[in-house]
Amino acid sequence: MEKRTMAQTKASLTGVGFKHVIPVLSELINAAEEQKLSYREFLNLLIENELTARNEKHRRRNLSGAHFPPNPRTLDEFDTRELESGITSTQLYQLKDLNWIDAHVNILFLGPPGVGKSMLAIGLGLEAVNAGYSVCFERMASLVDIIDTARVSRASNFRLKRIRKADLIIIDEIGFTPIKKDQANSFFNLVSEMYEKTSIIFTTNKEIGQWAEVMGDPILTTALLDRILHHSKCFSLRGESYRIKHPQEELQKL
Structure with a gap:
């Protein structure tokens, strides 16, 4: 498999709608390596952070609109x-x-x-x-x-x-x-x-x-x-x- 650059990985994540996790991607990768997370555990970590960021953006938008x-x-x-x-x-x-x-x-x-x-x-x-x-x-x-x-x-x-x-x-x-x-x-x-x-x-x-x-x-x-x-x-x-x-x-x- 061709090695991907970080920029390519971020572009792919953005393409599938995971844009909110991009700013903390490096930190998540480092944490996964330090904690020796499995692929499944890292995927769950990625999803949880994306959903948390989305929910917070939605909350701030609703708070402003109230x-x-x-x-x-x-x-x-x-x-x-x-x-x-x-x-x-x-x-x-x-x-x-x-x-x-x-x-x-x-x-x-x-x-x-x-x-x-x-x-x-x-x-x-x-x-x-x-x-x-x-x-x-x-x-x-x-x-x-x-x-x-x-x-x-x-x-x-x-x-x-x-x-x-x-x-x-x-x-x-x-x-x-x-x-x-x-x-x-x-x-x-x-x-x-x-x-x-x-x-x-x-x-x-x-x-x-x-x-x-x-x-x-x-x-x-x-x-x-x-x-x-x-x-x-x-x-x-x-x-x-x-x-x-x-x-x-x-x-x-x-």
Whole structure:
């Protein structure tokens, strides 16, 4: 058999789709020689490194595409003892298994400002990204603007397409700003399109019975909630605002 150069070997690996392992190929060969690995063991080592690199690239791409706010915090940083009620550590642990995403179950976090609704939603989003799911985060005000401008804005159209393809959508801060009737209709159409196909996490400072005030149409709101709540888990968080209880920590972020 004709002896191959390292450049030829790398070119062949790239040709069969093993391009991610190229930067560490020399190190892997040296490790295989030092450990006296069999051909099969070396092949497995090569495959494992290629898959690990691919998964990490996929994770970074999904993390960038999620559009999380700066410096998102993980679920491990959330302390359920800060709340008076609403979610237990056991329930939080169960949510981390992410089986509800495969079952297209929606999650609702309700409660006043400062109790950790957005942190929980984003933390679950990070868990999903790390597990290989595609995630999109949008505040409600931004989402309705994206829907409004998708026909005339290339950026909004691209974002809306990504949202429609996501495994998990996080819609933050429903109820902070009322929306127009045509925007409510467009939002309803999007949720209907996602129904039983995608999981959605909602955070809101409004009780379910108050959503009609936000949407401006009781009939449409009833139809919307019928789809959202059909397969859902609801957590009504109660407690004092974390920012008020820990003002020094908030000042340190400034």
